[in-house]
Amino acid sequence: MHTVAVLALDRVVPFDLSVPVEVFSRTRLPDGRSAYRVLICGAAEEVDAGVFGLRPRHGLDALAAADTVVVPGTADPAAPLPANAAAALREAAANGARLASICSSAFTLAAAGLLDGLRATTHWAAAGALARLYPDVEVDPGVLYVDNGNVLTSAGAAAGLDLCLHMVRCDHGSAVAADIARLSVVPLEREGGQAQFIVHESPPAPAGAALEPLLAWASDNAHRGITVADLAARAGMSTRTLSRRFREQAGTTPSRWLARVRVRRAQHLLETTDHPVDLIAARSGFGSPTAFRERFREVVGVGPHAYRGAFGGFRGSGGSGGRR
Structure with missing residues (x-):
């Protein structure tokens, strides 16, 4: 049976830890057999998990025989990685294990030297720090997860669920993955990437x-x-001089700066009103609904309708009062 080792480091984030445990332990093959054996492994007998303590049943030595090693995030991703944990991760990688990080644990894989030269992601709020600390890693803050084959990384905690479902699909096909997605009450694939949450x-x-x-x-x-x-x-001043000053002082072009301002206004209107999208385009300063949709998708990663479906919280005064 495929063995998944979940590495619980000190100050592990409980949600990050629970995602791979739940997904892999609940996955069943068409004949009803469990698809995975899940082990929680720790570098110490007791692990600080914030609001509670965790006593893993397995130590770091279990990583050496694992087929997949999942590393949940920790409360302080920039904290030094214990030498024994780094060595265990490198040994697992050398043995051919698939390694996956959830949220901030991309820092853990990077600290172990396992992301050098690879494209990777992490929570958008931590992407800048990851890029600064590990310049040999190509950090992409706009996606939900990155699959490099035997090394995978995911964005925020919920994106860890997307990544785990992706691994199940790679291992056992879409039908098996769809079953566990339905059990988790989430889509097998979400539209867009991290950009929609920034x-x-x-x-x-x-x-x-x-x-x-x-x-x-x-x-x-x-x-x-x-x-x-x-x-x-x-x-x-001339438009040429203005463009030069914008790049020097704002780090972008005037047209891109204006587009960001307008997209942010449109996001607010999509979240707080039930105005038609074409009206929101006009009230945000876009010349045409088509230009609005194209620029909105370019900046946010999804279209206006999809964004409203995910984040719209306006409740009208009449009718059912449902989410729009």
Whole structure:
């Protein structure tokens, strides 16, 4: 039977730990047999899991014989990785085990040297830190998970569920994976990636920068359909000079900056109103509904309708009052 070892390091995140345990331990083959044997392994007899203590039944030596090793995230992903845990992970990899990280445990695999030269992801809020600490890792903050074959990484905790279902599908096919997805009451595949969960604020100019007043005005008026030429005229400079100053002070182009402001306004309207999407496009400053949909998907990763389905919380005063 395929053995899945779940590594519980000190200050393990309980939700991250429970996801692979539940998914793999509940997966059944068409004849009813268990598809996996699941072991929880610790580097010590007792592991701090925050609100409770955990006494794993297996030690690090169990990783050497595992077919898959899943590493849940920890409360402090940048904390030093114990030498014995790093050695056990490297040994498992050398033995041909498939290694997978959930959320912040991409830091764990990186600290063990197992992500060097690979594309990887982690929770979007920690992606910048992962890239800074481990420059040999190609960090992609916009996806739910990355599959490099024998090394896989996932984004936030819920994306760990997506990753585990993906591994089940790779091992036993879509029918088996769909069964455990239904049992978990989640889709087998979610539309879009992490981008839809990120708050896309526009990059500010440094405090005291020459563009700061202009950006404040643009933020207040972007929904009125102002153009880059309007910004240049207000700043009293050519569009070429404005573009150069934007790159120097805001780290992007004027058109991209305006698009981010408008997309953020559109997100707010999709979350808080039941306005038609075409009306939201107009009220966010986009010239056409088509341009709005294209730019929204480019920035957020899903279309406006899918975003509203996931995050819309407006309840109308009449009718059923249901989610829209």
